[in-house]
Amino acid sequence: EVRLLESGGGLVQPGGSLRLSCAASGFTFSSCAMTWVRQAPGKGLEWVSAISGSGFSPYYADSVKGRFTISRDNFRNTLYLQMDSLRPDDTAIYFCAKEVAGDPSPFDYWGQGTLVTVSS
Amino acid sequence: SYVLSQPPSVSVAPGQTARISCGGNNIGTKRVHWYQQKAGQAPVLLVYDNHNRPSGIPDRFSGSNSGNTATLTITRVGAGDEADYYCQVWDTDSDWVFGGGTKLTVL
DSSP: OOEEEEEOOEEEOTTOOEEEEEEEESSOGGGSOEEEEEEOTTOOEEEEEEEOTTSOOOEEOTTTTTTEEEEEETTTTEEEEEEOSOOGGGOEEEEEEEESSSSSOOEEEEOOOEEEEEOO | OOOOBOOSEEEEOTTSOEEEEEEOTTGGGSOEEEEEEOTTSOOEEEEBTTTBOOTTOOTTEEEEEETTEEEEEEOSOOGGGOEEEEEEEEETTTEEEEOOOEEEEEO
C-alpha cells in the first residue's frame, strides 16, 4: 500500500524558515518523480515544486522560486521542502504527491498534508 | 503563463449527469488530468491523459478533450459526488497548472 506522510508544518513568523518532510512507503521511491502542492485556506490547488526520481532537475513555481528548495533522500525514502523567507501568502496546507511514472506525469497518490501558517 | 478556467460551481439533481468544463488555449493538444477533493481530504486522481481512469475509479467518471475545452462528465450523480473538482495540465512554459476548481453541489 502506498503511503505518504507529511510532517514539519507549524506556525512561523514572516521571514522565517521551515523544512517539510514527506515519508514514503509502498513503492519504489527512487523510480518516481515527486511533487509538492499547496492549498491556501478556502482556495484551490497550487503546484509548488517537483523533482525527478534521481533528484536532479528540480523545478519550481514562480511564486516560490529562489525561496524554496526541494530535495529527496532515496535511501530514507523521504522528500523534503526547505522553505525560506516565508511570507504570509505562503500560509497553506502542503501536500506531497507521487507522480505516476516519469516526470511529468499526473499525481496518483497524495499525503494528507501538513499545515504551514506564516504570521506574526 | 498558461491559464485553465473552470466554472466556480455546478449544481445537479441526484441521478442526473454533471459536466464540468476546463478551458484553455488549445487545451486539446495537451493531456488533461482531473482530481476530486472532498471536504477536509486530499485530492484523488479521477481521470488522467484526457480520458483514462485509474483502477478503482467508477466508469461513471469520464473525460474528453478537444479544441479549447476539456470536460469531466459524471453520470448518475449521487450525494457522495459532492466535492471540488480540479483539472490539470503540464505546460512547457508554466510547468504544472491547475484550474481554479469547480464545486459540485448535488441538489
